[in-house]
Amino acid sequence: MKIRYKIMLLFTLLVTAIISLLTGSVYYFTKLERKQVYSKRLRSRASYNMQLYSLMGDSAFGLLRRMDTASIVGLISARSIGIYTDYGKVLYRFDMPGAPPLTVSQSLLLDTKAKGEIYFSLGNLEAVALHREAAKRDFIVVVAGHDDEGLERVATLNKILGISLVLGVCLTALVSLLFARQLLRPIALIIREVKDISSYDLSHRIRAGTGQDEMSQLANTFNDLLGRLQESFAIQRRFISNASHELSTPLTSVSSQVEVVLQKDRSADEYKQVLASVREDVQQMRQLTKSLLEIAKTGSQGGIELNEVRVDEVLMKVVADVKKLNAEYSVELDFGEFPEDEKDFVVFGNSELLYIAVKNLVENGCKYSSDKRSVVDLSFAWHKIYIRVINRGNVIEPDELNQIFQPFYRGQDTSNIRGFGLGLALAQRIVALHKGTIHVASDQANGTHFTIELPAIKIFN
Numbered sequence: 001m002k003i004r005y006k007i008m009l010l011f012t013l014l015v016t017a018i019i020s021l022l023t024g025s026v027y028y029f030t031k032l033e034r035k036q037v038y039s040k041r042l043r044s045r046a047s048y049n050m051q052l053y054s055l056m057g058d059s060a061f062g063l064l065r066r067m068d069t070a071s072i073v074g075l076i077s078a079r080s081i082g083i084y085t086d087y088g089k090v091l092y093r094f095d096m097p098g099a100p101p102l103t104v105s106q107s108l109l110l111d112t113k114a115k116g117e118i119y120f121s122l123g124n125l126e127a128v129a130l131h132r133e134a135a136k137r138d139f140i141v142v143v144a145g146h147d148d149e150g151l152e153r154v155a156t157l158n159k160i161l162g163i164s165l166v167l168g169v170c171l172t173a174l175v176s177l178l179f180a181r182q183l184l185r186p187i188a189l190i191i192r193e194v195k196d197i198s199s200y201d202l203s204h205r206i207r208a209g210t211g212q213d214e215m216s217q218l219a220n221t222f223n224d225l226l227g228r229l230q231e232s233f234a235i236q237r238r239f240i241s242n243a244s245h246e247l248s249t250p251l252t253s254v255s256s257q258v259e260v261v262l263q264k265d266r267s268a269d270e271y272k273q274v275l276a277s278v279r280e281d282v283q284q285m286r287q288l289t290k291s292l293l294e295i296a297k298t299g300s301q302g303g304i305e306l307n308e309v310r311v312d313e314v315l316m317k318v319v320a321d322v323k324k325l326n327a328e329y330s331v332e333l334d335f336g337e338f339p340e341d342e343k344d345f346v347v348f349g350n351s352e353l354l355y356i357a358v359k360n361l362v363e364n365g366c367k368y369s370s371d372k373r374s375v376v377d378l379s380f381a382w383h384k385i386y387i388r389v390i391n392r393g394n395v396i397e398p399d400e401l402n403q404i405f406q407p408f409y410r411g412q413d414t415s416n417i418r419g420f421g422l423g424l425a426l427a428q429r430i431v432a433l434h435k436g437t438i439h440v441a442s443d444q445a446n447g448t449h450f451t452i453e454l455p456a457i458k459i460f461n
Contacts, residue, residue: 004180011176012169019168023161030157034150039119042128043080046143053083053092053139058216061092068094079125080144084133086113091139104129106144136343186215190222203230254281284392296392309351311385312338315325315376318359322366322374329366329373336379343458344380349434356385357430361450365391369447383459387452396442404440 008097039187052060068081080102083092097284100123112129119128193206205226206219226387237350260444261274312335319331338345347354358376365374377388396404431438436454 003189004177004184007183008173008176011179013229015172015176016165016169018168019165019172025164027158029162031154034147034154038126038145038147038150039128042126042145043117043130044142046128046130046141047375048140049081049083049143050130050139053141054132054137056236057137058091064092065094070121070215079146080127080142084109084140084142084143086110086138086140093309102142102144109140122319133234134178158436178185186219190215190219194222198227234306251281251285254278306349307351308346309354310346311387311454312345312378314351314354314358315378315387318362319376322359322362326366326372329363331366332373332375334375336377339380341458342454344383345385347385347454348457348459349454352366352429353433357427358389358452359425361389361452364423365389365393365448365450369393380456383456385454385456387454389450392447394447396440405438 013445049064052064079096079099081094082102082104084090084104086109088109093102108129113131116131122129122144125144125146128144129140129142131140180281190206197204205223257274257277315333319333322329322331362374366372371392373391375390379386405424428438431452434454436452439451442448
């Protein structure tokens with residue numbers, strides 16, 4: 001069921017319940033008020049008869065009969081009136097034409113004598129019985145009647161309320177449907193516009209309008225999501241394109257060399273030269289494949305084992321291994337003042353991945369700087385660990401600072417140096433996996449600074 005119909009149904013049921021409660025209350029209190037008014041009128045008639053009989057005695061019966069006969073169409077529509085002794089003898093009784101004779105049980109008379117006043121029903125008649133105890137007379141007056149006018153008024157009100165309830169429910173359903181359609185119109189527009197968006201064209205944006213309501217916030221959220229998706233798809237396409245190019249180059253080289261060497265018999269030295277070239281291309285593909293797998297591995301935290309890692313131990317291993325890569329590489333390691341609590345220089349992460357991230361930065365610093373030298377500085381502050389890697393290589397242009405962390409991106413001044421452009425992208429993913437950040441600053445005076453900020457394990461305690 002569409003949400004507009006759910007809103008209509010819910011709103012209609014809610015309003016129906018409210019209207020039903022109001023109409024039911026009006027009907028109930030109207031019935032109660034009619035009964036109370038009619039009971040007062042019956043009691044007033046019974047009191048009048050009682051006073052007249054008390055004053056005139058048996059001589060009042062003729063006057064009462066003339067009055068009752070004359071009031072057949074009287075105010076209270078009284079149908080039956082009776083005066084009884086306390087032991088059940090009928091002193092006076094008047095029944096309107098067509099009405100059943102008034103019959104009162106002995107138990108009712110005794111109950112009336114005990115209580116003084118009783119309201120009760122005789123079939124479809126409402127009745128009141130009053131007891132009067134005088135010096136010479138002890139009697140009970142019973143007046144019963146049918147409130148034709150009052151009951152008709154209540155029945156008419158009941159019809160009006162019923163018709164009003166039905167019309168109110170129908171009108172509510174119609175209005176709620178129009179209200180729901182108007183309320184959901186912005187969502188319908190968003191749905192139509194989202195249907196026009198595909199992975200091939202993410203440049204389309206939803207019209208958010210200038211309002212500050214929830215619909216505008218929803219549209220802006222969708223637009224932000226589309227912007228991130230567009231950027232992710234663009235990075236993915238560039239990644240696939242660059243990966244395919246980087247993998248096809250050594251494969252083409254290997255294939256060409258093998259085809260050339262197989263065209264005719266070669267000497268042993270020529271075969272060795274070709275095999276050495278092929279081995280170099282295979283090693284290049286192996287290194288590229290390894291880097292791609294490491295990037296894929298950092299894409300999901302669920303498959304990585306995380307433990308307590310001392311950052312100083314990782315840095316010392318990185319410095320030692322980078323120096324082994326090339327005799328010309330020089331790495332200087334500076335430790336700041338260690339915090340008193342050991343937890344402040346321990347991170348919760350994966351030592352192998354942290355090693356790869358820092359090693360890529362240090363190796364790049366040695367590789368791309370003219371003096372083949374990198375400085376690694378470790379400091380601590382506010383339960384955070386800062387690793388700075390500094391080199392004096394070529395300055396990175398400001399427009400390139402935001403692009404150097406993209407896979408396969410290489411600066412203009414690095415085209416003559418062997419590499420794939422995956423080291424910084426891999427380092428950034430690893431640092432993000434450890435809830436940290438990486439920043440870069442580059443200028444002629446201070447060189448290039450890569451700063452890794454990692455939360456110490458103590459910050460999570």
